[in-house]
Amino acid sequence: MTPSWTEETHPQEVIAWALETYPNLLLPSAFNLNGTVLIDLAYRTGYRGEVVFVDTGYHFPETLQTRDRLAERYPDLHFVTLEAGLEPEPWGQERYRTDPDGCCAARKVAPLRSYIEKKNPPALLNARSRDQAPTRAHLGFLELGERIRINPLAYWTRERLEAYAKAHDLPVNPLYWVGFLSIGCWPCTRAVQPGEAARAGRWAGRGKTECGLWVGKEAL
Template sequence: MSDALELEALAAELSARFADKEPQELLRAGVAHFGRRIALVSSFGTESAVLLHMLAGIAPATPVLFLNTGKLFGETLRYRTKLVERLGLTDCRAIAPDAAEEQAADKDGLLWRLDPNACCALRKVRPLAKAVAPFEAWITGRKRYQSGTRAALPLAEVADGKLKLNPLANWDRARVEAYLDLHDLPRHPLEADGFLSIGCMPCTDRVAPGEDIRSGRWRGTGKTECGIHLPLPSATTQVGAS
């Protein structure tokens, strides 16, 4: 499944076939097609329980990749443990930055303040590129309503030679809330305090009423994405492929 044209055709087929279907059907098809060659990448943020719950009901042994950047809220780490145990997920892998690279590039831990893009590359982009390298496909929880930059998000796409599935792309906030309530899923403890999209602690702020759900991320910097869903620079691609 490494042929680029074949992957593009598969992405187009899946996007069309599941356009009016429930997310679980796309998830089930992806797991059935790729087996252990597909992983779900989760931040264990405010909406993560929805997709994790769906996956747990289909294939709980599917690898779940969690980026532990070393800058996360303690509440996020405890929420991850709670959800994994509650849902019965059996292969949740914590992905950390390379220790030697972190020491060289961010010895004092303040890179997030000096150069947030470089910090994200160090703590998220390169570690995830390496973690997903063995897989042929991966699953994200992105949704079109989260921000203007995601408004045209497809259900399936090809990025950096891998298929990416976005089963919840066409869900809105109301459907997310309804699903969480229907299945009595635990909420991220910071959500009640106004944190609606949660990443690293220094770069996450509360969201005001009427703002995009991701407006509290990197507030005031003009930055909108950490980079894991952007095309990899050639140097990063080499690191991820090693």
């Protein structure tokens, strides 16, 4: 039966339902603000499973440090880092310049897809929210992909996420506080300007808005 949630439903209520309904769910994360808040909320609600991260070979050092700080803070969670298995290309030959879709498919989607197919969780806990980008404006708590995706933060605004992170002294990626409101690989991420959507700094000027994990024919 579909839960009777509204936009005001607290994310922990959604997470509690998810843990009861899909006890073997998985939580993939890129350790952005949203991801850090979701990890904390999930932990407080009783999640003790895996937090799965894909190391594309192009992450900012601050992102890897954030992962390590979170792993220290939540020793009961199992932090899993999947290696893309591809060396960064020599300068001048970077695939992300000429074929970012192919680069994301090889470095992000394929490693996570392969891991998820092996683990076969019934559902994925996901940290996306509506106000991150116009393409996410209609996101709901529940989403049907190849398996159920549960988005407890769908209706939380950036301001609310920041307030939560500050109130609980969460180890947010320090790049966030200098304008990197959404943080992916360094070649494809810039700080956003005032008034821009959080994800406007991802693949800016390249006509690409999603890595393919959650949207597109290879989406999970």
